[in-house]
Amino acid sequence: MAVGxxxxxxxxxVVGSAxxxxxxxxxxxxxxxxxxxxxxxxxxxxxxxxxTAGPVRDALKAAEGQINAAGGLLGRQVSSKSSTTRATKTRx
Numbered sequence: 001m002a003v004g005x006x007x008x009x010x011x012x013x014v015v016g017s018a019x020x021x022x023x024x025x026x027x028x029x030x031x032x033x034x035x036x037x038x039x040x041x042x043x044x045x046x047x048x049x050x051x052t053a054g055p056v057r058d059a060l061k062a063a064e065g066q067i068n069a070a071g072g073l074l075g076r077q078v079s080s081k082s083s084t085t086r087a088t089k090t091r092x
Contacts, residue, residue, distance in 0.1 A: 036079040037072075039064060047087030057082045 041060055043053040064080040067073055 034076045036077040037074075039078050039080040041080075041082045042085055043082050044087040045082075045084035049085075049087060053084075 039060060041056065043057055044050065045053045045057070060080045060082060064078050067078050072078060
């Protein structure tokens with residue numbers, strides 16, 4: 001439920017790290033631990049949107065914890081990152 005909220009309100013995006021195969025090899029590469037899937041959002045943490053962006057950032061962190069506690073996303077842990085748009089108040 002929290003993930004749907006974050007995606008619709010914060011326009012969050014998922015950045016995958018799927019390997020790209022190019023060509024054929026005689027041997028498969030050794031297995032590696034899957035990197036966490038990144039959940040990200042660009043938020044207006046300053047300026048006019050600061051009042052609503054903080055709770056959205058907190059919801060993103062809460063969703064990260066809930067998803068990881070439930071076993072991750074498609075078996076992979078998730079990590080969240082938010083950045084500010086550095087919006088400022090302007091006067092007309």
